[in-house]
Amino acid sequence: MKAQSAQPKLTPIAEAIPKLLGSLPRMVETEVLPLRVAVGRIVGTDVFADLNVPPHGVSAMDGYAVRSAELNRERIFSVSQRIAAGEAGDALEEGSVARIFTGAPLPLGADAVVMQENVESSNDGARILHPVQSGENVRVAGEDIKIGQLLFEQGSRLRPQDMGVLASAGLAQIAVRRRLRVALIVTGDELALPGKPLKPGQIYNSNSSMLHALLNNLSAEVVEMGEVGDDYATTISVLTNAAEVADVIVSTGGVSVGEEDHVKAAVDSLGGLDLWKLAIKPGKPFASGKVCGKQFFGLPGNPVSAFVTFVLLVRPALLFMQGAARAFPVWVDLPASFSSDRSGERQEYIRVSLKEDLKGNTLLERFNNQSSGVGVSLSRTDGLAIVPPQTVVSAGDMLKFLPFSELI
16 A cells, blocks of 8 residues: 655644745835825835924914904904915904904914804904913914924825825825736636636636735736646746746645646746645645745635635735735624634634624624635625634634725
């Protein structure tokens, strides 16, 4: 009887991630982009403000600009001027007030604004019904941003609200890390393009569209290498071409040990694998290594496994390569509404939805079918709950929850 070779030890994800990141190159190249197309990009250099925001004291509401010290007794003040947003008023005359509107600069001499609801206006002038303290209802110069303030450190990932901050500081463009070029390869003779009729034994290629969208969310430049059949020579050729045109190669399928799985063998011949087979469920056949000197990620072919390994491993790796200061998702502890038998040797990532109980508490509800081939489970749920190895889950147990908003 032929002796069977020992199965490779599964690598826990806590060991896999630092090993993976330690093998990755860090990009330093930057490009300067207009703000309107910079969202989602990684800031390339520290960004400092070179003006105050607001640049001068402005009224925080519609009302009357006053000298607060003159409001020690009730009297009628003359209205010496009217100042709208975008106008520069004159110095405020003693014994007078200025009609002022939200966002208008405070006239010299004024130190507070009385809201219009607290002023009785007539042809004779303005009677202040309620006095104010110095600085009340005024946005002082630099209240939002001060000259020299660090706005964003290099490595920050720009969000839509950050565009507003940059624009308010007068910046029209920003230096960001260049986009990663990612070659996307999907393998399998059984795959057909959506929109074309299925032949016997075929299924539609869903991974390509899903991974393309995930990479777009990371601002990657995706190079589609097309579907690759289950053929070793073709796999070698496509991988070689991908290494010539991209910084990173991402493939799905073909990383197991079946007779028709050729990706692992092809990668071994063109460079080699640093990681293969993780102690996670779904996603065990994940592979990582080098192809002709370029970073390679091999994802399983099942859609859920491909998604889970991408968001847990590939996404942080790509952010790390671009110099992102924060590459990993933030999780929260939430109670489970379900029970499950003891988990196996692998850490499990369960698709769950958020639901409220009668007391308004948020609970994790398990999707009924946890098969790695049920792609619809990713659309019908809100995130992943983590179940450590050899763990029994009872209703009410606290689990780490990774919302999809943190993963995509």
